[in-house]
Each structure stands twice: as structure tokens, then as C-alpha cells.
Amino acid sequence: MPTHALISFQAGETHKNLETCTKIWEWMTNEGFDRKSLIINLGGGVVGDMGGFCAATYKRGIRFINVPTTLLSQVDASVGGKLGIDFQGYKNHIGVFTEPETVVVSDVFLKTLAPEELRSGYAEVLKHGLIANSNYFQSLKIADWESQEWRTIIEKSVSIKRDVVEKDPKESGLRKILNYGHTIGHAFESFYLDGPKHLLHGEAIAAGMIAEAFLSHQKAGLSLEELQAIIDRLKTIFGLILVEEQEIDEIVALCKQDKKNVGSSVRFSLLRKIGACDYDIAVSSEEIKEAITSYRSLV
Structure with a gap:
């Protein structure tokens, strides 16, 4: 076996911060890692995000491989080279774009997941259908959603995200559609991060997708019928x-820190219809508040 060293850290979004990065950089330094060293990030999205970020910034960048072990990290974080950490309560506030040497994905890891972790990843799967492929969205199970051909789903979701990223690797335009549900969703996730209503990423994004579906109806032309279809499907799987x-x-104030914003203008990616998404749509604070209020009315 090649010479190697191992480091682990506590799981969870609350540890994806500069303090943990400092421990990782110190470990790499003490172990004598050089520019030709290789990091293998084995774990979920937090591990891939933070391990990749630490590798990409250590000595101006060393190689790394990601081995995502959760559905969320396999269909989302595994593609596109986004690496980042949370900072002062703001989600993924510090980060870089750097591609790993390779990504190794195996659905065998899904057997190790708790049901809520599998469901968290399913939110991103549903999002891929909503923004890019209505037939895919309609094919995804609502009842008995846990029993699916996950390898096929991973391949389909990865292909959707890869197609978008290849056309816009640095998120200057089209790639922003991948953030549907994430402006309000990240605000939910950040707001409840350290409290009793702590949300997994997918739980927050599911709520964000419902709230942003209201905005899509108001601002982007999503029909009332499709709005209701989105609400019904996400509410059934994730609750409220x-x-x-x-x-x-x-929560509205947290939306103003979203990375898609331009100056003081909060920009959203919203659905024109199921399977088609527009981006850079300016939304006022009052409109965001109305969307969250509409979400609240469903409870």
C-alpha cells in the first residue's frame, strides 16, 4: 500500500468552516504533504466540498479525488468543481472552482444511508427534473420513493448537471439554473442550522423549491396547475x-447574501414551466417575503 495518512472530522454542515479547514491544513503540513501529494475525499458533500477546498488552496493547489458516499453528493457535488465552506452563518460563502482528478461514484454506498439522508439527496434529483426535463420529473416516484433503480437515477441526474456545467463552467449564465430552490432554501438552511429545527440540505432545498415555485408563478409564467403539482409532490415526500x-x-435578509445577487438586487432562477428554468430574475424583498408567507400557509 502506498504511503498514506488519514484524517477524519465530525460529520455535518456545522463543521464545514474555517476552523476545520485550519485543522486539515495543519495536518497536511505536519504530514509533509507536497505539491505532488494526492488527497482522497471519502464521504458526503461536506467532505467533498471541504476536502477539495483544502486541497485546492494548499500550496496553491494539489490533486484530489472525490469518492461521494451519499445520494446528495453523488448527484450534486460530484459534478462541476464547486468547492467551498460556510462563513459566519452564510452557506458556501468562501470557495473556488477546481475540478478533481476524477470522481468515483458507486450506488453501493446508498445502502449505508439513513432514510432521511437518502431523502435529502432526492431533493436534488427532483430539482434536475424541474429545471431541465419534465418527463424525468414525472417519472420519479412519490409513493415508495425509496425503492428505485438508484444507479439509473444517478446516471440521469449526473448527465443533466454535466450538460449544464459543460456549457457554463463558471456560472456566468446557464449554470445558475442549478440554483433553483437554493436562494430561499439556503436561507432556511442557514437560519435553522444551529437550532432545534436543524435541516438537512435536501430538506431545506425542498422547502425552497416550493417557495420559489410561488415566485415562479408570479414572476416567470409557471402555470397554477404546475405550481400545484410541484407543491403536492414535494409536500408528500418532504412534508413542510x-x-x-x-x-x-x-430569512429574507439571508437571501440577500446569495452568490447570484448583483449589488443589492436579489436574483433568482425560476421555472417558466416544469422542465424549463430562467435565471437572473430580480425579486424584491417584499416578493420574497410573500413567497415564504405562501409557503407558511400550506402548513
Whole structure:
């Protein structure tokens, strides 16, 4: 076996920060890693994000391989070279674009996941259908969703994301559609991160997709019928989170830190219809508040 060293850290989004990165960089330094060293990131999206970020910034960048072990990391973080960490409560606020040497994906890892972790990844699968392929979205199970041909689903979702990323690797345009549900979803995730209503990424994004479906109906032409179809499907699989009225203003404020924004203008990716998404749609704070209020009314 080649000479190697192993480091592990506590699981979870709350540890995807500069403090953990500092420990990783210190470990790499103490172990004598040089520019020809190789990092293998074995784990979920947090491991791939942070391990890749540490590798991409150590000595101005060393090679790394990602081996994603969750459905979320396999269909989402495995493609596109986005690496980042959270900073002062803001999701993925510090990061870089750097592709790994390779990505090794195996559906065998899915057998190790708790049901809620598998469901979290399923939110991104549903998103891929919503933004790019209506037939794919309609084919995905609602009832008994856990029993699916996951290898086929992973391949289809990865192909959708890869097609978008290849056309726009640095997110200057088209790639922004992959953020559907994420402006409000990330705000939910950040707001509840350290509290009793802590959300997994997919749970937050599912809520964000419902709220942004309301915005899509208002701002991008999504029909009322398709709006209801999205609500029904996501509500059945993920349920709803209880957002208190007094929490809304702070959640709206978090949306203003989204990376797609231009100056003080909050920009959204919204659905024109199921399977077609537009981007760079300016939305006011009042409209965001109305969308979250509409989400609250479903509870």
C-alpha cells in the first residue's frame, strides 16, 4: 500500500468552516504533504466540498479525488468543481472552482444511508427534473420513493448537471439554473442550522423549491396547475417546515447574501414551466417575503 495518512472530522454542515479547514491544513503540513501529494475525499458533500477546498488552496493547489458516499453528493457535488465552506452563518460563502482528478461514484454506498439522508439527496434529483426535463420529473416516484433503480437515477441526474456545467463552467449564465430552490432554501438552511429545527440540505432545498415555485408563478409564467403539482409532490415526500412569522424578515435578509445577487438586487432562477428554468430574475424583498408567507400557509 502506498504511503498514506488519514484524517477524519465530525460529520455535518456545522463543521464545514474555517476552523476545520485550519485543522486539515495543519495536518497536511505536519504530514509533509507536497505539491505532488494526492488527497482522497471519502464521504458526503461536506467532505467533498471541504476536502477539495483544502486541497485546492494548499500550496496553491494539489490533486484530489472525490469518492461521494451519499445520494446528495453523488448527484450534486460530484459534478462541476464547486468547492467551498460556510462563513459566519452564510452557506458556501468562501470557495473556488477546481475540478478533481476524477470522481468515483458507486450506488453501493446508498445502502449505508439513513432514510432521511437518502431523502435529502432526492431533493436534488427532483430539482434536475424541474429545471431541465419534465418527463424525468414525472417519472420519479412519490409513493415508495425509496425503492428505485438508484444507479439509473444517478446516471440521469449526473448527465443533466454535466450538460449544464459543460456549457457554463463558471456560472456566468446557464449554470445558475442549478440554483433553483437554493436562494430561499439556503436561507432556511442557514437560519435553522444551529437550532432545534436543524435541516438537512435536501430538506431545506425542498422547502425552497416550493417557495420559489410561488415566485415562479408570479414572476416567470409557471402555470397554477404546475405550481400545484410541484407543491403536492414535494409536500408528500418532504412534508413542510414550520416557519414562524417573526422569523421571516431574518430569512429574507439571508437571501440577500446569495452568490447570484448583483449589488443589492436579489436574483433568482425560476421555472417558466416544469422542465424549463430562467435565471437572473430580480425579486424584491417584499416578493420574497410573500413567497415564504405562501409557503407558511400550506402548513
